[in-house]
Amino acid sequence: MQQIAQITDFSALPGLHWQENGQLSLSGSLLRLYKKIDQKILSFIPDIIFDEQQFSPFISAEQLHKLDYLHGFPHLITMPVTLDSSQASLQAFTAAPLNENGNLNLTNIAPCREVLTPAACYHFYEKQSDTELNGPCYLTTLCTCFRRESAYHPLTRQWAFSMREFVCLGTQEEVQEFLQRFEKALNSYFQKQLWPVIFEQATDPFFNPLVNAKYVVQKLEPVKREMIYAGNVAIGSFNFHRTFFGERFNIRRQGEAVFSACVAFGLERWLYAVLATCGPDEKDWQI
Amino acid sequence: MKTQEDMKKELHAWIVKNNAKIKAEELCNDTDIIRERIINSLQIIDLLLFVERLSGTSVEVEQLKPGAFKNIDTIYQNFLERQGDEQCNK
Known part of the structure; x- marks a missing residue:
């Protein structure tokens, strides 16, 4: 296994401007690397045409409430006041x-x-609401997301961060095939890059999880798996929603509530993975 | 003193009572109650509390394993079996 280069202070990297309140700015070679990472992620499943869309960072509180987000994650919410x-x-x-x-x-x-969106894919479900799909629907977006945390670290835990998400709406088989294809492509990629990534069952960071029914259900019926880099940084996740969004937003396929899943990537965390694997020197960066 | 059969019957009755869609004869001990949406996410906490009452011990949420509430058989095996055994041996 390739030796992981130790960068002790990411905030001192040229082109990275860090603010202690969890805000990051990029320029120069790091910004180029960020863009290349996004292009690489977009290329993982070349034969599926994803409909790329761009959204505002605002999402209606009413819409998030439909998803029980306001009850489940009040500690993460940021509101534009x-x-x-x-x-x-x-x-x-x-x-x-x-x-x-x-x-x-x-x-x-x-x-x-309004709330500053905490995840990229939520916008899609509202947009698709009250529709009957004739076939599987593949979507992608890159969105700045906002999650208030108790402490921030450059690249790995930010208040504002970039999330590239891929969504599939379809039958259970279509959605599971979508997840399997991503997992296979990512497995190959991580092996080729010699990245120390394992796939691990995970739960969402609920407020008061022990009394939250959704947390209990996630423990009993796992729907989330994370890509864990070097044992402690989740650089992406696979999320199988079953028919949750289909039911909440009345999106149907073959007369039934549609199944859905998303695969999400934190771009700054991928930047971290490249830098932690390859070191600070641009000529060594491989993606 | 409750036997294995008693406890599974009580679980069966609770699930049927709390779900308007399923008929008693349609629910088997191996029917997947979560995937088939017989128990929804809001009811899962109530079912967990019912299992606690039935077993006489608390269920540690952090220790829950995937599949433990899959069906009546798995609930019995994971939370009630020891209780049933102990009572049978008394």
């Missing part, structure tokens, strides 16, 4: 917008109906 638009409220805000700690002195808040 705006001030009440009345003259008095705006005037009061401008008088002292920041306090001595650098926190915004929020005056009256306008009603908040």
